[in-house]
Amino acid sequence: MSEPALRLAGIEKRYGATVAVAGVDLEVREGEFVTLLGPSGCGKTTTLGLIAGFFPPTQGEIYLKGRPVADLPPFRRDIGVVFQDYALFPHMTAGENVAFGLKMRNLPRAEIGQRVREALELVQLAGLSERAPLQLSGGQRQRVALARALVIRPTVLLLDEPLSNLDLKLREEMRVEIAGLQRRLGITTVFVTHDQGEALVMSDRIAVMNAGRIEQVGRPADIYERPATRFVAEFIGRMNFFMKENKILAIRPERAKLAVERPASGFAVRGTVHHVLYLGATLEYHLTLEGGERGLVEATNDGSTPRFAAGENVWFTAPLESCFAMPAR
């Protein structure tokens, strides 16, 4: 347990004057599922490419189980990659796709056959070995890509937005399935996504990236409940912000409440209900607050709180333990 399975030490990637990755440090423990989360252009896919070895870092070192690999070509790194578009070989069957990595390792035929069968069973595609990628559905192609990456028993598995081409229902199924598979196999995984829901559900830890840097690394609950920067707070979930001197005060909409009277303690500011969104399980109150700021309150529709209508004057309140401060930047 001494050496992390993967360690990025100050890696940078520049293309001329453009900085894609601006100094990233990250440790991924053996068997851990770490997500790189961020908007498009934040450098998360470039970071993945650097780990895979598709291009060299401009600066910094990458360690796989303590061994520096930044100078190794991708075919000598033992890293499994699942691409966003799956990148299956269209002229090969599903089975041949999965067998490719084993053939490149010159394994005996019988062993290849055995391991391909096991890998296809693992992703519930037993019996579809002879199908060409074109004859498979999107979800099945995804599974073939996963089996192809897993069958080589890689040191690290890299997943590049593998769910973004699937429809909503399938995506939610695959989230649970991939996370389950990863835990069962105990395979060290780095997952790239811009979808905060995927990141929260699947990860052991999340690294939120912005403009080529990691803004915060932590367990999903840490990231959501104690965001370190305004960017993290805004990118994951929704947030009310209030400027207080040179600090920002942040309150999640589901932790805020509306009240007719000013409460004895806690944070409170006067406002007017601008409009109400009725969502069934919850109600969303959009407010115009004193000083012109806008407020958002998400109330559970459990009958315990009074309803308010547009135009009413109210207090936007929150207990102090639900407020957190972050540096204004």
Next chain:
Amino acid sequence: MKNFLTPWAGLRAVVVFVYVFMLGPILITAAVSFNESNRSQFPPSGFSLQWWQRALAPEWVDPIIFSFKLGALTALISTLLALPLAFALARHRFKGREALVALTLGPLMLPTLVTGVGLLQLFQYAGLRDYIGFTALLVGHVVICLPFAVRTVAISLHTLPPNVELAAASLGAPRWLALRYVVFPLIKNGIVAGAVFAFVHSFTDVNLSLFLVRPGEQPITVKILGFLEYGFAPTLAAVSVITLILPLILVAIVEKVSGLGDFIYGERERV
């Protein structure tokens, strides 16, 4: 009656028009070759195979074989040159890329007649007069056929699914194995198509070849043109049919074997 004005009726009219003016002359030529008299007569009067007999004499068969050799070698060399060129142009941004594009695709814009005159002068002034004939023809044909080969290979490289090479690399394939097992099988049809285009273009060329022939070393197109200067004989009709059918048969065979049509018509499905 108003059906006449639908777009479909218009399309049908165009198709009929094209077929009449494409196939018509061919059918007429074929019919004329069976004439009994020594005249270009249509419909033919009588039936005779004497023109076909003459067409199959060495006088005509030799230039046909010459054209075949020239076309095949042109296709081979153009394709071998096109592979690295297409890779460089499709994959890399480098200094002088624009110049290379212009050089490779330029001959497409230039009248081949001009290219022919230019090459003739080059061979003469460079003291390569002895090479005029097959060698000069080969050089000229490669120049005018290369754009076709480069284009088709470049197109097939562009239609390659984007990450398959990276996928192969991540699975442990060094570059040359990725090329051999992944890239090459996927662009094979493009390579074959390029070679076929090059062959057909070489086989049908007359403008350029006109300037680079020498006695005994001339392609069939130049031979036909030369013969036409003395007038027309049904022999020529028979020869024309042969020169028309042979490349068609070749294309048909390649099409059967490699599914060339999918490439040409862009119907290849992608994952």
